Amino acid sequence: MSERPGPAIALPPTVHASFLVAATDLGMWSAARLFCRELSAEGGAPLVEALRDELGRDFPVLDGVAAAFGGGELQAPRAELLADALAGIDRLVVTGLEADALDALAAWLSLDVELAVLTGASALEPDWRAALTNYARPITRLPLGELQRWAGRRSALLTFLYGRDHAHAYVDSAWMRVHAPDVRVQFRALVGWNLLSQPLELYPRWLSQTALEDFSHVVGP
Amino acid sequence: MTSAQVLLSAILLGGLLLQAIVPGRRLVIVSSAAALACLVATLRGVSDTAKILAEVPWDVLVILVALGVVSEVLAQARAFDWLAVKVSDLSRGDARRLYLVLAVTMYVTSGLVNNLTALLLVLPMVLVLLRLMAPDRRYVRWTLGLLLVACNLGGAATPIGDFPAILMLSGGRLTFGRYLQFALPATAIAIVVLLGVVRFAVRPAEAVPRDPVTLRLTRAIVTALHRGLVVERSLAVPALGSLGLMLAAWSLLPARLGVSPALVCWLGGGLTLLMARRRGETIARAATQGEALLFLLSLFVMVGAVRSAGLFESVARALLAIPASPQVQLTLFLVLAGLLTGVFSAGPGMAALLDVADVLAKRLPPHAVYVGLALAVCAGSSLFLTAATSGPLAQALTEAADLRDAQGKKLRFGFREFVPVGLVSFAVIEGVALVYAWIFAR
Numbered sequence: 153m154s155e156r157p158g159p160a161i162a163l164p165p166t167v168h169a170s171f172l173v174a175a176t177d178l179g180m181w182s183a184a185r186l187f188c189r190e191l192s193a194e195g196g197a198p199l200v201e202a203l204r205d206e207l208g209r210d211f212p213v214l215d216g217v218a219a220a221f222g223g224g225e226l227q228a229p230r231a232e233l234l235a236d237a238l239a240g241i242d243r244l245v246v247t248g249l250e251a252d253a254l255d256a257l258a259a260w261l262s263l264d265v266e267l268a269v270l271t272g273a274s275a276l277e278p279d280w281r282a283a284l285t286n287y288a289r290p291i292t293r294l295p296l297g298e299l300q301r302w303a304g305r306r307s308a309l310l311t312f313l314y315g316r317d318h319a320h321a322y323v324d325s326a327w328m329r330v331h332a333p334d335v336r337v338q339f340r341a342l343v344g345w346n347l348l349s350q351p352l353e354l355y356p357r358w359l360s361q362t363a364l365e366d367f368s369h370v371v372g373p
Numbered sequence: 374m375t376s377a378q379v380l381l382s383a384i385l386l387g388g389l390l391l392q393a394i395v396p397g398r399r400l401v402i403v404s405s406a407a408a409l410a411c412l413v414a415t416l417r418g419v420s421d422t423a424k425i426l427a428e429v430p431w432d433v434l435v436i437l438v439a440l441g442v443v444s445e446v447l448a449q450a451r452a453f454d455w456l457a458v459k460v461s462d463l464s465r466g467d468a469r470r471l472y473l474v475l476a477v478t479m480y481v482t483s484g485l486v487n488n489l490t491a492l493l494l495v496l497p498m499v500l501v502l503l504r505l506m507a508p509d510r511r512y513v514r515w516t517l518g519l520l521l522v523a524c525n526l527g528g529a530a531t532p533i534g535d536f537p538a539i540l541m542l543s544g545g546r547l548t549f550g551r552y553l554q555f556a557l558p559a560t561a562i563a564i565v566v567l568l569g570v571v572r573f574a575v576r577p578a579e580a581v582p583r584d585p586v587t588l589r590l591t592r593a594i595v596t597a598l599h600r601g602l603v604v605e606r607s608l609a610v611p612a613l614g615s616l617g618l619m620l621a622a623w624s625l626l627p628a629r630l631g632v633s634p635a636l637v638c639w640l641g642g643g644l645t646l647l648m649a650r651r652r653g654e655t656i657a658r659a660a661t662q663g664e665a666l667l668f669l670l671s672l673f674v675m676v677g678a679v680r681s682a683g684l685f686e687s688v689a690r691a692l693l694a695i696p697a698s699p700q701v702q703l704t705l706f707l708v709l710a711g712l713l714t715g716v717f718s719a720g721p722g723m724a725a726l727l728d729v730a731d732v733l734a735k736r737l738p739p740h741a742v743y744v745g746l747a748l749a750v751c752a753g754s755s756l757f758l759t760a761a762t763s764g765p766l767a768q769a770l771t772e773a774a775d776l777r778d779a780q781g782k783k784l785r786f787g788f789r790e791f792v793p794v795g796l797v798s799f800a801v802i803e804g805v806a807l808v809y810a811w812i813f814a815r
Contacts, residue, residue, distance in 0.1 A: 164587045165779045166507040173504045174594045182597075190593045194586055251597065279497055285454050286601030 161195040163202050171207055171214065176276040177283060179250035180358065181314065181347045184217035185226060197222060212354040213314050220349055229253040229347065231260035234310075237343045237369035238265075243307040245270055245294060248324030249278050250312045251286075253347060257310075258287050268292040268302055273326035275358055296329060303338035313372065314359055315348040321370070322352060322359040331366055346372030377417040377682040384410045385675045385725070393716065393759060400667055407671035410678035420681035428680070429673045432543040432635030433536070434666055439642030440533055443612050444487035445660035446645055449652065450608035453491055456482065457498035458599045466591030468506050468581035472516040473568060475499060476523040480564050483527025484534045484557075485616065492524060492763050493770075500774040501598065505591040507779040508581045510790070515577035517771060517786050518794030521763055522755045523564060525719075526802065529751040530560040532623070532634075536669070537723035537750045541743050542623075542634050544727070546734070549623035549634065555744045555813070563748070563805040567798060575797070582779065611648035615641045665762075669720060676724045685725070689732035699736050700814045706733060707749040707810055711803045714753025715760050715795075723750050741813035748806035755798040758791035 174183035191199040200218055208215035220226065229252055238244065244261065246254065247270040254269075261267060267289065271280050273296045284291050294302060309330065313321040321344055336342060344367040352359075364370055374382075388406030392399045414420040447453065460478050464471040482491045499520065503513060528535025532542040532552040541547050571577065619641035626632050646653035679685065692702055710726050726746060734742040758764035768787055776784040 161586060164582055164584045164590075166505065166582055166587050167590070169507050169777060169779075169781075170505050170587070170590050170594065173501060174597070177501070177598055178594075183594075186593055186597055187590070190589055191586070194589050199586075251600075255601070282454065282497060282598065285451050286599065288601070288603065 177278045180213035181250050182252040184214040188221040212352045212356050215354050216348045229256045231256040233371040237341055241306050241308045243302050245302050245309050247311045247326040247330050268294040270294050272296050273329045275325045305340055307339050308341040309339045310343040313344045313346040315351040317351050320361050322356045323362050325360045328360045341368045344370040349373040377419045378684045380413050381679045381682050382684055385679050403671040407674040410675045414678040425677040428677045433539055435635045436539050436638045439638040441487055441660040442642040443616050443645050444490040445656050446608055446612040448490050450605040452609050453494035455604045457495045461595045466588045468578040472519055476519045480523040480527040483524045484531040488524040488528055496770050509778050510784050512577045512581050513784045514790045518791050522798040524763055525751050525755050526560045526564050529747045530557050536720050547743050555740045559809050563802045567801045612645050615645040685728035689729045703810050703814050707745050707806050710749040711753040714750045715756035719750050719754035737814045741810055745806050745810035752799045752802035756795045758788045
């Protein structure tokens with residue numbers, strides 16, 4: 153059997169640091185999509201495969217995205233999938249950052265619904281001030297300690313899932329700091345928005361495992 | 374020297390040295406020293422608190438607050454974020470371009486708005502770029518160092534750029550146009566010479582990786598980070614309009630009308646807040662800068678107490694008694710001003726030295742003395758990282774950004790790292806100050 157051909161262009165030594173910067177301020181999934189797009193344009197599929205080999209173990213979400221990208225899948229996130237889960241709410245708190253998904257959500261969500269992002273809870277904490285300058289609608293930065301102020305029977309809590317099986321999903325560690333038995337009754341809906349079409353194949357570094365039954369709604373693949 | 378002069382100057386110097394050594398207790402130290410100076414001046418019979426407070430140049434504080442309002446409105450309108458993106462676009466993610474583009478941008482910006490606000494909002498993007506480039510220690514040192522020095526030079530370029538220049542404008546020592554006419558070309562020459570020295574002699578970007586994949590990823594990431602950034606025109610346009618009106622009023626209003634620079638600034642700041650509508654109140658509260666005001670007030674009180682004891686007059690007389698031409702006296706004064714500012718920082722340096730400059734300005738063309746002093750103070754504030762307020766701020770932000778080189782080794786930007794940049798910058802700017810003074814003091 154012949155060896156897989158290597159890329160004509162080599163990955164730079166800065167690629168690990170660059171991905172960490174992008175993952176911090178865009179989210180793991182959004183950064184992975186950006187890297188796959190850009191490296192594919194620069195060096196084609198072999199360069200994306202090289203990226204997966206180089207960084208996949210350190211960043212399993214990147215591995216998952218690159219695997220799907222190799223299969224020709226890189227679809228835009230569909231916020232309309234959340235319609236049932238978020239019906240009737242007037243406040244939504246998002247934990248974790250995924251720029252591509254938050255862009256879609258902010259554009260789709262009615263302006264009557266107040267939107268907040270939970271700060272100070274993620275393993276990779278972004279520069280929220282800079283991140284939120286990208287949105288035309290107001291988005292509140294909500295410190296972890298003030299979450300209860302946004303609780304209520306017309307409030308919902310949403311986080312992103314990075315692959316799931318029949319019983320479990322992987323989430324940003326911010327979710328583990330938020331989720332507790334009392335939180336379930338304080339919010340109308342606890343929503344998991346799955347972004348990966350396949351379960352993670354590698355050790356879920358940076359992520360936490362949680363039970364699907366934590367959520368009132370799970371949407372996405 | 375009289376005992377009052379000795380005691381009051383000891384309080385001033387002691388307070389300033391102590392606040393430089395323990396910056397975390399800065400406000401407590403200078404405000405306590407100011408109170409002590411008032412007490413000593415009263416007990417020694419050289420002045421009293423009412424007189425010292427009456428001599429505080431309140432118009433300087435008004436100008437600082439009003440310009441702070443304009444800067445805060447521009448910050449809330451995301452104008453500085455836009456500026457950071459432009460810096461990134463123009464540099465194209467290339468280390469060889471970044472420090473040049475950044476220095477020129479901050480030089481221009483600092484001449485018009487509060488450079489601390491601009492730095493606070495532009496620096497995070499610069500740090501992101503540096504993290505993406507994985508530079509070496511040398512590149513970080515020169516890029517961030519030049520950024521700070523460019524802020525200092527921009528601040529000295531216009532009468533509203535920074536505190537020392539504002540002090541001259543408010544005191545009526547030089548008109549807006551007169552200061553601009555002489556200081557702008559001098560600082561422009563200084564920044565060009567400095568960038569030339571760094572570009573062709575220091576060459577800090579030589580060892581920074583520059584492959585097409587890194588450049589492509591850097592550009593793509595920066596674009597993604599600001600994919601939806603829109604400047605709030607409803608805030609930015611009126612603020613820039615107000616600033617334009619203020620500049621026109623400072624330049625064109627005849628002095629006989631009696632409308633002082635501070636009044637123009639006060640009216641302009643008020644107009645800016647009014648045009649910000651409902652957000653005006655929040656912005657006014659954010660822009661008040663209580664810390665800076667208390668520091669400057671304490672400083673003016675200490676300097677006022679020392680002045681009342683006649684110390685500055687004595688120093689000026691001693692300077693004039695040196696058996697040398699006025700040009701040589703001015704040269705000595707400017708060298709001393711640069712070094713003192715390096716130790717005590719720009720605010721205290723300027724506040725104390727201006728009284729001596731006033732005496733020299735009676736024998737020499739005033740602009741030669743005052744603009745020369747502004748340049749010397751700028752050189753001094755570029756000598757050490759601690760000499761300008763923006764230095765410790767940049768240090769803290771850089772530390773938090775956790776910069777690393779290509780091998781993963783942590784990169785620092787502190788007092789020691791800044792020393793080579795400070796020495797080169799001091800030599801260039803002080804050199805321009807001395808040449809300027811020699812040309813115009815003849």
